[in-house]
Amino acid sequence: MSANSKARAIGQTRAVSQTTATSQAREERAEGEATEGEVQARRSAKGAEPLLRRPLSEDGAAVHALIGRCPPLDENSIYCNLLQASHFADTSVAAELDGNLVGFVSGYRVPERPDTLFIWQVAVAAEARGLGLAGRMVREILGRPCCAEVRFLETTITPDNRASWALFRGLARKLGAECDESVLFDRDRHFRGRHDSETLLRIGPFTGAAKGAG
Structure with a gap:
């Protein structure tokens, strides 16, 4: 390969890498930092909005497949996802679009x-x-009745998960609440070096009115 050909190939590779990085950055920003106007514009462009509902045990396999398509999320067993969609259905939510599962959040009250x-x-x-x-x-x-008394929200995030940081910091702003950060599970102490440290993000206290606003 000539020097000019190599230069063109390197330039094309860099262009693809930059385009991919820009696309990922936009996706990461989209969930947590986009303005309401930007979100509404995207919804209009994409058409129908996903339906939000309580998950069912039958969703377990679809949840497992969805998480597998969403790195860097940790994949659990299908059995674990079945439990999330049944035992923890009141504090979890499934998003469905055209009969397909396109979103899932699992949670529980501590x-x-x-x-x-x-x-x-x-x-x-x-x-x-x-x-x-x-x-x-x-x-x-x-906003569900089971969370009527909830005044704090917690989650853990790895340092490199920019999408989750943007999401939960944006949520804290909408709730008008403070964020506290501390290491919950340490890379060496808890994971024996096999997983990045998990930082606990604690949001609150917030009011019932704030939960229903926005």
Whole structure:
């Protein structure tokens, strides 16, 4: 290959990498930092909005497949996803579009702190991103009767998961609440070096009125 050909190939590779990085950055920004006007414009362009509902045990396999398409989320067993969609259905939500599962949020109220909702995982299919769906799903759970007394929201995020940081910091702003950060599970102490540290993000306190606003 000539020097000119190599230069063109390198330039094309860099262009593809830059385009991919830009696309990923836009997707990451879309869920947590887009303005309401931007979200509405995307919804209009994409047509119908996903239907939000309580998950069913029959959703377990679809949830497992969806999470597998949403790196860097950790994949659990299908059995675990079945439990999320059945035992934790009141504090989880499924998003359906044209009969397909395009979003899922799992969560639970912390047993010793029932005023706290812990969000386990948030998954949104590529075709449903940019609609503010992740935030809608979390707020759907917060607005349910079972969460009437919830005043704090917690989740854990790895340092490199920019989409989740944007999502939950944006949610905190909408709730008018503070964010506290601390390491919950350490890479070396808890994961024996096999997983990045998980940072606990605690949002709150917030009011019942704030949960239903926006």
